[in-house]
Amino acid sequence: MIYSTYTLLLVNIGIFAVVFASGFWDRGLVEDVYSLFGLIPAKFLEGAFWQPFTSLFLHYPFSPFHILCNMIGLWSFGATLERSIGTVRFLFLYFISGLSGSLFVVLLSMLLGSPQEMILPTVGSSGSIAGLLGAMAVLFPNAKLLLLFFPMKASIAALLLGIISLVFSFMDSVSFISHYGHLGGLIGGFIYAKIVLLPESHGFFQQPNRKKKSRLIQNLLSANSSSSKPSTGLQKPFLNQILPKKGREDDSNHQTKEENFSSQGLPQTDVSPSPQKISRKESNEPLSQSPPNTTPKQKHKTSLKLLYNPKTKTFYYADE
Numbered sequence: 278m279i280y281s282t283y284t285l286l287l288v289n290i291g292i293f294a295v296v297f298a299s300g301f302w303d304r305g306l307v308e309d310v311y312s313l314f315g316l317i318p319a320k321f322l323e324g325a326f327w328q329p330f331t332s333l334f335l336h337y338p339f340s341p342f343h344i345l346c347n348m349i350g351l352w353s354f355g356a357t358l359e360r361s362i363g364t365v366r367f368l369f370l371y372f373i374s375g376l377s378g379s380l381f382v383v384l385l386s387m388l389l390g391s392p393q394e395m396i397l398p399t400v401g402s403s404g405s406i407a408g409l410l411g412a413m414a415v416l417f418p419n420a421k422l423l424l425l426f427f428p429m430k431a432s433i434a435a436l437l438l439g440i441i442s443l444v445f446s447f448m449d450s451v452s453f454i455s456h457y458g459h460l461g462g463l464i465g466g467f468i469y470a471k472i473v474l475l476p477e478s479h480g481f482f483q484q485p486n487r488k489k490k491s492r493l494i495q496n497l498l499s500a501n502s503s504s505s506k507p508s509t510g511l512q513k514p515f516l517n518q519i520l521p522k523k524g525r526e527d528d529s530n531h532q533t534k535e536e537n538f539s540s541q542g543l544p545q546t547d548v549s550p551s552p553q554k555i556s557r558k559e560s561n562e563p564l565s566q567s568p569p570n571t572t573p574k575q576k577h578k579t580s581l582k583l584l585y586n587p588k589t590k591t592f593y594y595a596d597e
Contacts, residue, residue, distance in 0.1 A: 281364045282355035285371070286348055289334055289402060296338045307338055315398030316379050318386045329379030333372070335400035347402045353422070354409035361416065362474055370469055374408020377465025378458035385446065385457040397453075404458040407442075408466025410435050415470035439463050 300307045316332035317325070336344040359367040379399075386394045413420060414435035424434040442460035449456060582595050 279356050279359045281368050281371075282351065282359050285351060285355070285402075289336070289344065289348060289351075292334050293336050293338065293344050296335070300338050311335065311398045311400060315400045316382060317396060317398050318383045318390075319395045321383055329376050329383075330372075332379060332398070332400050333375040333402050333405060336402075337400065343401060347406055350406035350409070351402065354406065354413055357417070357420075358409060358412060366474060370408060370412055370466060370474070371405045373469050374411070374462045374466040375402060375405035377408065378404020378455075378460075378462030381461025381464075382455060382457045385461075389446070390457075399455050399458060401455065401458070403455060404462030404465075407438060407459045407462035408469070410438060411463045411465070411467030412470035412474065415467060415475055435463060435467065 296307055296310060299310075312320075314328065314331040315335055316328045321328050336347065355367065355371070358370065362370070381404075382399050410422075410431070413422070413431040418430065418432035420431040421428055422431050422434050424437065429437070439460065442456045442463065445452075445454070446456040446460060584595055585591070
């Protein structure tokens with residue numbers, strides 16, 4: 278289930294509704310809330326260490342477009358990721374991405390930003406959503422997404438968002454979009470998924486390479502059929518998974534025939550037996566146990582060869 282995705286949606290929408298309603302009665306109250314709980318780099322450096330976390334649940338109250346885009350992204354990426362990696366890992370991914378975006382806002386505002394950016398509050402869960410996209414690029418790189426209403430793979434969408442955020446971090450100073458937060462969240466989510474989530478999955482999220490798999494099966498089957506060594510119990514469990522039912526029945530029939538020959542006292546060798554003359558008098562077999570290809574009753578003494586067919590994996594007698 279996707280309980281944490283539902284919870285995050287309800288919490289974000291609920292806080293936005295309360296703040297939005299409060300703005301009709303007291304606009305100053307809204308400004309005080311954003312000044313206290315929004316991320317302001319100058320106040321964070323002075324000791325407001327809660328702001329990187331609390332700013333993730335605030336959105337611009339006078340435009341629903343901001344929260345609408347973030348919640349669509351949360352629902353789209355969050356539902357897929359939480360089902361795949363579990364609730365606990367998803368929550369770690371969400372908050373690590375958000376905190377990474379907040380850290381980028383503080384650092385890049387100090388290094389590259391203007392003095393005005395140090396005192397402006399940054400709000401929104403965009404950094405967390407960008408981190409979810411970065412994780413999608415790692416775990417599901419070929420998943421089809423709609424970015425700005427254009428279908429593209431998750432890996433391409435993450436790369437495009439990273440380039441746009443990086444370029445506009447230096448060029449855009451009037452849109453009041455936190456490109457620093459988008460870039461930091463994307464990098465944080467990508468690194469967390471690459472280092473933590475992908476090794477823990479043991480390849481579960483990676484789609485199998487069918488060409489390599491089919492080539493491996495063909496090599497195994499060709500080696501098994503060309504070898505003169507009888508089938509062993511070590512090969513059977515894997516062959517039961519890749520061979521059809523008819524092939525498994527044939528393999529079991531060959532194994533039964535080999536067991537019948539073994540019960541008659543005939544040795545099972547790793548190579549074809551040497552062409553040695555075996556007469557019916559020298560062998561202790563009764564006449565009724567002779568192979569079906571020979572005549573059960575012969576009046577004269579016959580010399581036979583015990584041969585092995587590697588294709589059918591069976592022993593048989595042949596007249597000399």
